[in-house]
Structure formats: structure tokens, C-alpha cells
Amino acid sequence: MSRARQTVTLTADLVILTIRDGVLSVLLVERENEPFQGRLALPGGFLRGDESLERTAARELAEETGLDAGALRLRQVGVYSAPDRDPRRPRVVTCAYLAIAPDLPVPVAGSDARAARWVPVAEAATAGLAFDHDLILADAVELARTLLQFSTIATAFCGPEFTIGDLREVYEAVWGVGLDKPNFHRKVTDADGFVVPTGGKRPSPSGRPAALYRAGGATELVPPMTRPRLGT
Amino acid sequence: MSRARQTVTLTADLVILTIRDGVLSVLLVERENEPFQGRLALPGGFLRGDESLERTAARELAEETGLDAGALRLRQVGVYSAPDRDPRRPRVVTCAYLAIAPDLPVPVAGSDARAARWVPVAEAATAGLAFDHDLILADAVELARTLLQFSTIATAFCGPEFTIGDLREVYEAVWGVGLDKPNFHRKVTDADGFVVPTGGKRPSPSGRPAALYRAGGATELVPPMTRPRLGT
């Protein structure tokens, strides 16, 4: 019974999100070759010899951003296996991974010299990415939005030290909403193991300096952050 | 740059859950061949010619249970790509899908004549499944538990008509907890588009007959069903 036991090529694609100037942005590379030459695409690469897909994704992440995949957590977004998703040839199946990064100084030029840059997600979605990367990006952003509700992952968007205001801006950028400052402050500082004060303060150009925090030990966020409902 | 562009074999595995006699159960097949001959495994099969993985999963579902995949919704659980997960040969990568089914009369003998049967999830987890199917099953069950909180998918465990008590038993079986009957009743009937009364009643051997409902139009469940927290 070896009927149609087909072999395929596997890739791992990365959706690396960060916040730049208060705008949710994604790391994209410009394609050098056909198909989709000159179009923007998610960074990614082929599965190699003895790797799992997670390892492929971690390796690509290091190559594209210089970030240690051990520090950052990769989460599976999903598998994309439509037979014609790669026009070159059938049967290139990809698994997408989500990574959340602090605001990096600049995307490290990939070791493979591709021009990588941060693009606001809203812009990327309208511009039209290569392959089915529009769909992948949309799924990944939706996953990130959900993770913000139930996990403490928002701190991954921040540096090692941050203010509650910084954290609030993360939620506002990813969710695309405005949040009540006083209630947000209370909720975050009350949640167990979400943030812990470092004792330091960050002066502001004009106004009271904000206390600094670092990420706490918890991964799950209880009670969850409630995302404002639109339709209601 | 064709370095190590490896080809792999892809399969889709199915975690088909149902509730039998109040116990969360999974459809398993007994393996006829090595490796893991005689052991229980998740049903699944190889990706064919022009299929997407979703289609492979849907086809397997039809073969194993006779259920129309159009009626049932398949959800991706995840990709499992550890290099040595199939001892026969490296690079068999699988994508697992979750399907939720009403209590079927009996597993339709698969068209490929494998002995398929329902096994309580607790039993399957301890028995030790073939390959990494223990892990896949655990992930799928965790996904199902989460879906019960935020979606109206619990009705998929029931037939076309069901009582609120039936629905409560679904939650209790999947979550492994007891729920307050009066509060559950109110919450379910108040939630918009979760269940709609059919007007019928189901007599009970001893006691007041229960009103019958069918699944409503909503897919998202707001407010969500709150899953009792353990540690607190």
C-alpha cells in the first residue's frame, strides 16, 4: 500500500513582530529571485538534515535578527499546505512560527545578505506579500493578539526594563485600541508574577517619572487582560 | 544555494474525540505492521497528489468514521517534526487535526479494514500509543478544553437535539470537573446564539422532562464559559 506516498519540501517561515514608534511591525525581506522578485516576504528557510522545524525556525531567527532563539520563544502559527502555494513547483509546505522581539536597533543584515527591514503590519497587509504570506501574517497577528490576553508575553515586546506605560503601549499597538491608564496600571501590577518593580525610575521630559519594572516569572496571565469588544 | 534542501514525507493524523457514557474518548486504530505492531495509534494517512493537508485529514476522517468532513470542522493541532519520530526512517513529519464528533453508534470499520475503536482518553494516555501520539493526543485534548471555553464547539459533541444537561455533561467530561447545574443552565441559555430551543422535550426515566435545544448560529462564545481553576 504505497499508493501516492508523496514527498514534499518543507520550510519554516518566521513572523517576527516588534513595536517601532508605537506601531506594530513585522520583519520582512525583499525577494531577490523569481517568483515574486522584489516583493516583500516573511523570512524563512528550508528544513535541513537532522533538524526539527522548530530548529529550522530558530536558526533562521538567529540569522535574520541575531537574536538567540533560546531567549525568544517561538510559537507555532500553523501549517500552510495548499498544493499551488509555490508557483515554481507543487508541494512546498511551510510551517509558520511567531516570534516577539523588543525594539531592536535595526534588523541585523541577514548573514545571507538579504535586505531585511521592519514594516508596519498595516502597511504589509495592504502591500501584498509574496506567496500566501499575507494569510500567514494575518494568522500570526491574530495569534499574538490572543496571546496578549492570556499570557504575559507582552513583556517580550519590551526591553529588560520598562514602565507600565510602555507595556500599555504594547497592548494598544497590538490591539489597535486605547486603554484606560489607571485601570491598566492597577491590573498589571496586581496580576501575580506579571511585572516586578526594579526600584528604578525613568525620568520623563515633562511629568512625573515612571517606575521601572521587569518581567515577572508567570507565563499565564490571571485574570486575563480583557480585550475591548468591538461589536458590542 | 540548494544546500540540504531535503524532501520529507507528510502525514495527517486525526484526533477524533467524542463522549461515550460520559467519558471523553478518542478513536484509535490498532497497528497491523511494524513498527509498533499491535499498539494503538491515531488514525492518519499520507498526503496524496494534489491535496492540502486539510483535505488529507478530511479524507481520513470520512474513511475512519463515515463522517462528512464538511459537517465536522477540523482544527489544526500542530506539526510534529522531530527527526526520529518514525523509527523506520527519518523525516516523516505529521500535522495533527482535531475533530469533535457526536456519540456515534460504533466506529465504522475503516474502509481499509483496520480495527478502529473508541478508547477513553485517560486510558489511552496511560496505555502508551505508537510514535509520538501520546504527545499529540495530549495537545489535542488541551486544545479541545480551551475551545470549550471560548467557542460553541461543545454542541458538536451532541446530536442534532440535546438537553442542557447533555451539554453540561460534555463540559464535565472534557474538563474533568463538576459544574453547578443551575448556573450552567442560565449561562448557556443566556449566551447569544449558543443554543436555541426546539420546543420539544425529552422524557426522563424518573424526573421532570428536559427541554430540547439545537446548536445556535454563534461560533464564538461570549461571555466565555469559565473553567474552574485548580490551584486557586
Place this chain on the structure above:
DNA sequence: CAAATAGTGTCTTTAAGACACTATGAT
């Protein structure tokens, strides 16, 4: 002082959960 941003107090509304109570059937 005013302006600006950080953070606290407190009230209202909503939902969760406990549980007493009523309703409707079989025997």
C-alpha cells in the same frame, strides 16, 4: 505657579458562584 505624565481611590455595572427554592414528570 502651570503643564504634563504617573499613579490611587472609589463608585457603578457586570458576571461568577453558592445555594435555597419551585416545577414537572414517574412510581
Place this chain on the structure above:
DNA sequence: ATCATAGTGTCTTAAAGACACTATTTG
């Protein structure tokens, strides 16, 4: 009548959200 299961009322507590208010800085 009793027993059993279905379903409602109501009270308590916890959390969401609005928003007035206080605190701490710069100019």
C-alpha cells in the same frame, strides 16, 4: 404522597470600566 431531575430566584463576591482625584517631575 415520594423521588428524581429540570429549571428559577436571589444573594455574595470579584472583576471590569468610568473617571475624579492626588503625586511628582520640568520649566
